[in-house]
Amino acid sequence: MTNLNLVVCSVMITTLAFTLFTCDANNNNDDNPKLHIVYMGSLPETTNSYSPTSHHLNLLQQVIGDSNPANFLVRSYKRSFNGFAALLTNEQVAKLAEMEDVVSVFPSITFQTQTTRSWDFLGVPKAARRQPKSIESNLVVGVLDSRIWPESESFNDKDFTDPVPKKWKGTCAGGKNFTCNKKLIGARFYIDDSARDRVGHGSHTASIAAGNYVDNVAFFGIAQGTARGAVPSARIAAYKICKEQDCAGAAIFAAFDDAIADGVDIISISVGNTFPQSLETDTIVIGAFQAMAKGVLVSQSAGNSGPLPSSVASVAPWLLSVAANTIDRQIVDKVVLGNGKVLTGNSVNSFKSNGKKVPIALGNGNSNECPKESADQCTCLDRNLVKGKIVLCDKFNDAAPKFIGAAGAVVNLDTANVGYVTLLPLVALLPNDFELIKSYINSTKDPRAEILKSEVARDRNAPKVAKFSSRGPNILIPEILKPDVSAPGVNILAAYSPISTPTEDLVNDNRSVNYSIMSGTSMSCPHVSGIATYVKSFHPDWSPAAIKSAILTSATPMVRSSVHDVGEYGYGSGQANPVQALNPGLVYDINKGDYVQMLCNLGYDNDSIKLISGDVNPCKGAADRSLVRNLNYPTFAARILPNVTFNISFGRTVTNVGLANSSYRVTVTPNPEVKITVTPTFLSFKALNENKSFVVNVSGKVPRKSVVISSIIWSDRTHNVRSPIVIDVSSGDQK
Ligand SMILES: *[C@@H]1O[C@H](CO)[C@@H](O)[C@H](O)[C@H]1NC(C)=O
Ligand SMILES: *[C@@H]1O[C@H](CO)[C@@H](O)[C@H](O)[C@H]1NC(C)=O
Ligand SMILES: *[C@@H]1O[C@H](CO)[C@@H](O)[C@H](O)[C@H]1NC(C)=O
Ligand SMILES: *[C@@H]1O[C@H](CO)[C@@H](O)[C@H](O)[C@H]1NC(C)=O
Ligand SMILES: *[C@@H]1O[C@H](CO)[C@@H](O)[C@H](O)[C@H]1NC(C)=O
Ligand SMILES: *[C@@H]1O[C@H](CO)[C@@H](O)[C@H](O)[C@H]1NC(C)=O
Ligand SMILES: *[C@@H]1O[C@H](CO)[C@@H](O)[C@H](O)[C@H]1NC(C)=O
Ligand SMILES: *[C@@H]1O[C@H](CO)[C@@H](O)[C@H](O)[C@H]1NC(C)=O
Ligand SMILES: *[C@@H]1O[C@H](CO)[C@@H](O)[C@H](O)[C@H]1NC(C)=O
Ligand SMILES: *[C@@H]1O[C@H](CO)[C@@H](O)[C@H](O)[C@H]1NC(C)=O
Numbered sequence: 001m002t003n004l005n006l007v008v009c010s011v012m013i014t015t016l017a018f019t020l021f022t023c024d025a026n027n028n029n030d031d032n033p034k035l036h037i038v039y040m041g042s043l044p045e046t047t048n049s050y051s052p053t054s055h056h057l058n059l060l061q062q063v064i065g066d067s068n069p070a071n072f073l074v075r076s077y078k079r080s081f082n083g084f085a086a087l088l089t090n091e092q093v094a095k096l097a098e099m100e101d102v103v104s105v106f107p108s109i110t111f112q113t114q115t116t117r118s119w120d121f122l123g124v125p126k127a128a129r130r131q132p133k134s135i136e137s138n139l140v141v142g143v144l145d146s147r148i149w150p151e152s153e154s155f156n157d158k159d160f161t162d163p164v165p166k167k168w169k170g171t172c173a174g175g176k177n178f179t180c181n182k183k184l185i186g187a188r189f190y191i192d193d194s195a196r197d198r199v200g201h202g203s204h205t206a207s208i209a210a211g212n213y214v215d216n217v218a219f220f221g222i223a224q225g226t227a228r229g230a231v232p233s234a235r236i237a238a239y240k241i242c243k244e245q246d247c248a249g250a251a252i253f254a255a256f257d258d259a260i261a262d263g264v265d266i267i268s269i270s271v272g273n274t275f276p277q278s279l280e281t282d283t284i285v286i287g288a289f290q291a292m293a294k295g296v297l298v299s300q301s302a303g304n305s306g307p308l309p310s311s312v313a314s315v316a317p318w319l320l321s322v323a324a325n326t327i328d329r330q331i332v333d334k335v336v337l338g339n340g341k342v343l344t345g346n347s348v349n350s351f352k353s354n355g356k357k358v359p360i361a362l363g364n365g366n367s368n369e370c371p372k373e374s375a376d377q378c379t380c381l382d383r384n385l386v387k388g389k390i391v392l393c394d395k396f397n398d399a400a401p402k403f404i405g406a407a408g409a410v411v412n413l414d415t416a417n418v419g420y421v422t423l424l425p426l427v428a429l430l431p432n433d434f435e436l437i438k439s440y441i442n443s444t445k446d447p448r449a450e451i452l453k454s455e456v457a458r459d460r461n462a463p464k465v466a467k468f469s470s471r472g473p474n475i476l477i478p479e480i481l482k483p484d485v486s487a488p489g490v491n492i493l494a495a496y497s498p499i500s501t502p503t504e505d506l507v508n509d510n511r512s513v514n515y516s517i518m519s520g521t522s523m524s525c526p527h528v529s530g531i532a533t534y535v536k537s538f539h540p541d542w543s544p545a546a547i548k549s550a551i552l553t554s555a556t557p558m559v560r561s562s563v564h565d566v567g568e569y570g571y572g573s574g575q576a577n578p579v580q581a582l583n584p585g586l587v588y589d590i591n592k593g594d595y596v597q598m599l600c601n602l603g604y605d606n607d608s609i610k611l612i613s614g615d616v617n618p619c620k621g622a623a624d625r626s627l628v629r630n631l632n633y634p635t636f637a638a639r640i641l642p643n644v645t646f647n648i649s650f651g652r653t654v655t656n657v658g659l660a661n662s663s664y665r666v667t668v669t670p671n672p673e674v675k676i677t678v679t680p681t682f683l684s685f686k687a688l689n690e691n692k693s694f695v696v697n698v699s700g701k702v703p704r705k706s707v708v709i710s711s712i713i714w715s716d717r718t719h720n721v722r723s724p725i726v727i728d729v730s731s732g733d734q735k
Pocket of ligand 1: 151177
């Protein structure tokens with residue numbers, strides 16, 4: 001029985017120009033009733049005479065006294081697990097937490113939300129190998145997000161002839177004037193009064209995962225092509241859990257409860273925290289555990305808090321945590337200076353130039369009205385000085401120049417490869433180029449410039465992890481490498497809500513679009529959700545861990561984004577490779593009991609584990625931290641101390657899913673810092689689904705703080721089953 005008070009930190013995982021960081025400590029002195037989740041674990045096996053709702057009301061009645069408990073019960077969870085959400089004072093929380101049927105009571109934390117080319121870049125052309133429509137259309141992708149625009153062309157059911165799959169137990173309850181079809185087969189909302197998208201984020205993510213083919217889409221002519229998801233014939237069910245960028249824990253919990261019972265195959269959730277929460281109070285972690293136990297893989301965005309080390313907030317081993325990378329189609333825009341020099345920036349500017357060079361505002365609106373610093377950052381501009389001119393901003397800010405009537409803006413941006421959809425003609429330049437335009441202004445009496453509309457260019461350095469993408473190591477469980485894998489998440493064109501605007505600014509922007517460009521791990525997550533669905537269409541009986549293993553061990557290794565970057569902490573196993581993932585050869589499987597055993601070895605006691613899995617007293621024997629490394633994860637990670645001799649061991653078992661009669665030999669990428677042995681080095685299989693075990697030992701003594709990288713590859717010459725090994729030599733505490 002635990003009542004945990006948390007620090008609530010959150011980040012919005014959407015367009016990066018508007019990334020907000022908020023962090024509010026829970027105020028314990030104020031005892032107004034607040035929304036809490038009362039978690040009661042699994043539902044009873046036999047439910048004939050059991051009514052969860054009356055049980056919930058009964059428990060509530062015991063703590064609220066004379067009032068009508070129905071007025072305080074916000075929602076009952078009764079489809080996939082047991083519990084309820086209610087408005088409770090601290091005193092009532094304490095009483096409930098003591099009750100026998102109650103596993104835990106915790107505040108409803110507020111989380112925040114976080115393609116025309118990307119599928120080709122991933123090697124899945126329009127004519128890629130797929131299962132027949134009748135098989136693909138048996139799969140349902142559950143998207144837990146802001147909401148959806150049901151009339152979007154990406155969700156049309158033109159070519160859907162098969163009826164909704166028999167297993168589907170969901171419903172279309174999107175609110176007034178919300179109709180589903182054979183593509184968008186389900187909708188529910190837990191906040192507001194409709195699942196209709198007024199923001200754009202939810203339509204965007206759903207169409208990346210499983211949107212239908214739509215030819216000739218573009219953003220004001222930019223990035224034209226065919227929009228499509230990974231599995232255009234799969235169905236979509238939308239669960240609205242976010243209001244604008246805020247996603248309440250109570251709503252997230254309800255959506256997991258429904259989605260699992262409705263019969264979704266894969267859950268995609270582009271929502272997360274800024275920092276990892278403790279596992280037992282994170283509704284996404286608990287919801288995903290319940291989903292995993294029912295055979296549903298959950299793919300989550302890694303977060304947009306990079307490149308800070310340990311910024312990855314998606315850390316649980318049963319989640320598939322996705323980083324974001326660039327694709328080879330870059331979106332650039334240019335500014336042409338009065339002296340003919342052309343500078344190239346990285347914003348998404350839809351405004352066509354009239355071909356004239358306009359004056360650059362001298363002194364940038366620095367007047368009595370605006371102090372120099374605010375004028376330089378464009379937070380305060382003097383209308384008389386900037387009207388009709390181009391302003392220079394040291395910081396990204398397009399609302400102020402737009403509002404004050406500037407003709408355009410050139411901003412200083414130290415984030416390469418990230419495109420923002422801009423409110424007015426705007427070029428975001430890297431610092432060196434920004435200095436060049438400053439010296440041009442110095443060199444002439446009448447500085448002028450012309451800002452050109454964005455165009456596409458080829459990026460030969462792709463894929464690279466985006467700067468914003470959250471990085472490892474995993475501070476909660478150093479034995480689990482996070483993020484797991486990377487996928488495209490920069491400048492992705494996908495479906496949008498026509499009643500939003502491309503900047504989500506409803507005051508200063510009046511553009512309506514059906515397709516828009518967004519960046520974030522919010523966009524990379526549904527790519528991997530789509531790939532998981534693609535794998536599942538070929539292997540419907542594979543467990544969530546087997547699907548994840550297939551995606552990780554077949555991913556394409558990437559190169560570091562900068563000299564300061566630890567590559568694997570940016571992209572995990574590499575960029576997901578959908579076609580290779582269909583045929584991985586071997587998989588590292590994990591079942592529910594293995595995860596529970598890992599939690600026991602991690603030092604979680606029986607009560608804490610019950611908070612996550614609902615199991616009673618699952619731990620046998622004493623916790624052994626060194627055995628956490630034996631979780632059958634498809635990657636290898638550990639944290640050790642510098643200057644201390646170590647000798648650590650990872651036990652693994654692989655299952656043959658390639659050719660019945662096959663032999664695999666291991667190759668280790670050597671690293672002079674450590675000694676790595678694999679025993680045995682040869683695995684011979686006689687049948688499909690046969691298991692073989694091996695041990696990887698890493699030993700040595702590393703004199704300084706560093707990260708030691710290696711990898712092993714099991715190969716039968718047809719399949720290459722690759723796993724990175726990442727040893728974090730730091731102030732670690734591992735044996
Ligand atoms: C229903 O939604 C569609 C699409 O936005 C809109 O065109 C139509 O006017 C709406 N009808 C009502 C009755 O609100
Ligand atoms: C512009 O000129 C001023 C004065 O001549 C000088 O102090 C400043 O460094 C110059 N700025 C740039 C960016 O060249
Ligand atoms: C949007 O606003 C611009 C001026 O900022 C105006 O020229 C344009 O006509 C408006 N478009 C619509 C669709 O109202
Ligand atoms: C968006 O799609 C609707 C039909 O769903 C169409 O009427 C409208 O013209 C489209 N808007 C744009 C900007 O293409
Ligand atoms: C968990 O419960 C089992 C069974 O009662 C007991 O043997 C074990 O010691 C407990 N372990 C922990 C870590 O609480
Ligand atoms: C690691 O420890 C095991 C025994 O625990 C031993 O057999 C092995 O030789 C050691 N390896 C190294 C390189 O020290
Ligand atoms: C690997 O480590 C384990 C546990 O420390 C040990 O039992 C085994 O002998 C080691 N194997 C090798 C080849 O060092
Ligand atoms: C299995 O493969 C080996 C070597 O590739 C071959 O010698 C053997 O005959 C094969 N066995 C069967 C049953 O196909
Ligand atoms: C291989 O291991 C998996 C999971 O650990 C198990 O379900 C399966 O039965 C094993 N296969 C065989 C042939 O024993
Ligand atoms: C490791 O030991 C060496 C030699 O004793 C010493 O110079 C170095 O500072 C130590 N490194 C750390 C990280 O303690």
